[in-house]
Amino acid sequence: MTDAVKSRISGQHFINGTWTGDANAFNSFDPLSNSQLDWSFASASPSDIDSAANAARAAFIQYRATSPIQRAEFLEAIANELQTDIEAITTAANRESGLPMARVQGETGRTCNQLRLFASTLREPLDAKFVDLANPERAPLPKADTRLSVLPIGPVAVFGASNFPLAFSTAGGDTASALAAGCPVIVKGHPAHPATSELVTRAIEKAIIACDMPAGVFSLVQGTAPQVSTDLVKHSAIKAVGFTGSLKVGRLLADLCAARPEPIPFFGELGSTNPQFLLSNILSDNAEQLANTQVQSMMMGHGQFCTSPGVAIAVKGPALNRYIATMAESIAMLPAASMLTPGIAATYQAQVDALLKNSAVELIAQGQSADANHLTRPTAVRVSADDYLITPELQQEIFGPCAVIVECDDSAQMLNIAAELEGQLTATIHGQDAELAQNQPLIEAVAFNVGRIIFNQMPTGVEVCHSMNHGGPYPASTDCRTTSVGSQAMKRFERPICYQNMPESLLPNELKSSSAKLIHF
Amino acid sequence: MTDAVKSRISGQHFINGTWTGDANAFNSFDPLSNSQLDWSFASASPSDIDSAANAARAAFIQYRATSPIQRAEFLEAIANELQTDIEAITTAANRESGLPMARVQGETGRTCNQLRLFASTLREPLDAKFVDLANPERAPLPKADTRLSVLPIGPVAVFGASNFPLAFSTAGGDTASALAAGCPVIVKGHPAHPATSELVTRAIEKAIIACDMPAGVFSLVQGTAPQVSTDLVKHSAIKAVGFTGSLKVGRLLADLCAARPEPIPFFGELGSTNPQFLLSNILSDNAEQLANTQVQSMMMGHGQFCTSPGVAIAVKGPALNRYIATMAESIAMLPAASMLTPGIAATYQAQVDALLKNSAVELIAQGQSADANHLTRPTAVRVSADDYLITPELQQEIFGPCAVIVECDDSAQMLNIAAELEGQLTATIHGQDAELAQNQPLIEAVAFNVGRIIFNQMPTGVEVCHSMNHGGPYPASTDCRTTSVGSQAMKRFERPICYQNMPESLLPNELKSSSAKLIHF
Incomplete structure (x- = not known):
């Protein structure tokens, strides 16, 4: 073929x-074999x-x-x-x-x-068209027909x-x-x-x-x-x-x-880091499942989705430690893999190297080591919320299979991160019903920094439908x-x-008085 | 008072x-007396x-x-x-x-x-909200609830x-x-x-x-x-x-x-020059009335409306000459008047001076001469379509009571001007029903360069309603x-x-399933 x-x-x-x-300027490139x-x-x-x-x-x-x-x-x-x-x-x-x-x-x-x-x-x-009908009798000035x-x-x-x-x-x-x-x-x-x-x-x-x-x-x-x-x-x-x-x-x-x-x-x-906020009760009850879901989502297309979940945020403690342990186990088994282009692979590698050199960052796990330069390893790290908040580099998107786990002292600090977030395409809040109801300030703060706010689902997989929004405050878009x-x-x-006083016969079809989609005022 | x-x-x-x-940095100014x-x-x-x-x-x-x-x-x-x-x-x-x-x-x-x-x-x-309902059964992937x-x-x-x-x-x-x-x-x-x-x-x-x-x-x-x-x-x-x-x-x-x-x-x-296109039959039947309407509209607020009609375009001939003669008579009787600020007056004066110095431009009439420097005179000039098309300065807005009458050789040239128009807030087409129907290419060309297209009415007086558009292609906005x-x-x-998979009780009111304004998909 x-x-x-x-x-x-x-x-x-x-x-x-x-x-x-x-057709002699450049060639297609095969990223799997790393050759033209x-x-x-x-x-x-x-x-x-x-x-x-x-x-x-x-x-x-x-x-x-x-x-x-x-x-x-x-x-x-x-x-x-x-x-x-x-x-x-x-x-x-x-x-x-x-x-x-x-x-x-x-x-x-x-x-x-x-x-x-x-x-x-x-x-x-889907949209109705607005028509303000003429009113020649209106005082002090007659009203024109506008559509x-x-x-x-x-x-x-x-x-x-x-x-x-x-x-x-x-x-x-x-x-x-x-x-x-x-x-x-x-x-x-x-x-x-x-x-x-x-x-x-x-x-x-x-x-x-x-x-x-x-x-x-x-x-x-x-x-x-x-x-x-x-x-x-x-x-x-x-x-x-x-x-x-x-x-x-x-x-x-x-x-x-x-x-x-x-x-x-x-x-x-x-692009976006698509933060995952993990509330305490759900994390306590489902730490292992949440970690596996996170890894599965961040490995879609080897982490090269706009909506790849690159950050997870939770209050520190035994539940988060279980989450991190599961993630470490899961990531350690993952093979290195090629990326879409050599440029993307090199940028990913450089960003991960910089991340690991940051003294605030502790490595959780990396995937299996690569047997060729163009293959990159999935990576997860942990960092305290204090360090995350004061280090802009940690908040930047790393395009590829990398996750930063942010450990908060308490829920107030989690709320602080939500309020300080840069613009994101998406963020997810994982929580049981009761704790979601108790965390409305967090939900509200997240909503104002994202284009799509998700509950108990991963962000990868953007539904193409009428009610989708894929965009968000700068720099997401x-x-x-x-x-x-x-x-x-x-x-x-x-x-x-706006068409003002246009003869009915000349109006575009969607504005003619016979159209079913008009709203008259 | x-x-x-x-x-x-x-x-x-x-x-x-x-x-x-x-409160010691600057003073209010009275433009009528030209004093602080x-x-x-x-x-x-x-x-x-x-x-x-x-x-x-x-x-x-x-x-x-x-x-x-x-x-x-x-x-x-x-x-x-x-x-x-x-x-x-x-x-x-x-x-x-x-x-x-x-x-x-x-x-x-x-x-x-x-x-x-x-x-x-x-x-x-006015707007309905879109809801794509969840479908957990969908293959290969379940569909989330998005709103x-x-x-x-x-x-x-x-x-x-x-x-x-x-x-x-x-x-x-x-x-x-x-x-x-x-x-x-x-x-x-x-x-x-x-x-x-x-x-x-x-x-x-x-x-x-x-x-x-x-x-x-x-x-x-x-x-x-x-x-x-x-x-x-x-x-x-x-x-x-x-x-x-x-x-x-x-x-x-x-x-x-x-x-x-x-x-x-x-x-x-x-801002905008708000061109007035005068078709032949209506001009022939109503030259005097159209000229008076033009002057009346351009004198609203002494020409200082965003929608002031600063340009009129017609095919040359006896009807347009009658229009110009009426306009000349009407403008010549108008008094000089103050403008909103000394700066606006000075800019208007400089622009009118430059216009009158342009060898392509012929003065139609000016209002009565001013007895004080801060008062400015209404002005109308005529120019050939050929010169108008090749002279960007003639196409620029002059903020104040000034009109440029553009004389076309034929309707093809009028269409050409419509197609080459810079972005405008509004334009008006004056025409009888039959000639409007015959000039649909002109109407279409004008529509694509304006935010509001008007028929047989002047642009001043922007209706504040649901179907209004006040804006237009750059540089209008x-x-x-x-x-x-x-x-x-x-x-x-x-x-x-977009709210994805949000618990019903937490949804904003306008998205709750009980809301009357939802469209479900």
């Missing part, structure tokens, strides 16, 4: 309906970026005029084409990410489900994530939500999975043709040079950016977006007023418009 | 429930800003726990206190702005209505506008919407109306006490130095900024917000995904949160 994939890959960009570029694959790819020039952006600008005129039903059919066609080609796509993703085949198959299913969720939301909109709807914001640049080569990448959540909103998309392909991006783009290409969409509605540009990314977000045709990745790169691109002559919104999902997962993600790429 | 006002004014800041500061009033005020020091911001941070803990009904009662109490003290407040606003008494009385009524609109929205929320609500974003800094000393100032739309959302507010008082700000703050103070709200829920800091503003937006306790004012100052503060260690949203409403007027303005200061 790998050869069959190779024969399908041009290594080129897909710009305005055409495959273009010299013989799949080579082009790197986008400034003029490639300009072509893609101008094509998106031109396509926007036609694409924004499509009906919600037409866009739903387009998204469904993309999902169908992905499933038709799932064997090649998952083969490429498996080789390029090192993620197991079952995982990338499941992720392809999720990617299709996301596309279909947006399609179903377009077919049956509120939304318009797509314009072409969107999407930066996929290395850790979800399908669901958060080329046809992932950002792309699906932008297309659903009526916005053309330019994906900057993640250099960790360029073949996967190309095959997914070929599925989108078929859907564009089948649905008679404008050629520039979707482009893929590949490359490893930072300039590809910076040229893209600075282009005047781009009106918003969707990003999933590191705080460092995310903040750099966010700053560029803010400094443009016309600033644009940057929706960056930048760059715009806490939005989600990058779930149907509400498309709102990032819409903006309101 | 003016003396009675003076006896009520301390000239101090209101910080955390206390009046503080030495003997009302003097303090200027906030860095430690004043720090005190107000820390008080807001502390108050947030208590204020965010208030129920929507409690916040509604607080907003209604502010409105009632404003009305109780309307005589002093309008006297101060009239003296400090030069706006006629009837206007500031009407504006006080609007300010109270805004507060009451948010209160009524809190009492009867989506919103939380207030945190303390908000508000910068009021000079041109609406009540409705867009101390207790104006930004303050009302932030308080409604559950966010404490710090107002940087506009130096053009410090006494008005103080009297309005005294009304808010009474409401805080009557409603037993935390002292730091509202502070007022006064001052003329830019550092007062920059210290405020850079303070770590501030989580969002509401601003109405010039592009220059707005962009400067927006850039500071984006460059903070924790970037925060900046909601700036920066810094975040086109939001409105600063209408009930939806409070969404700027909220952010989503």
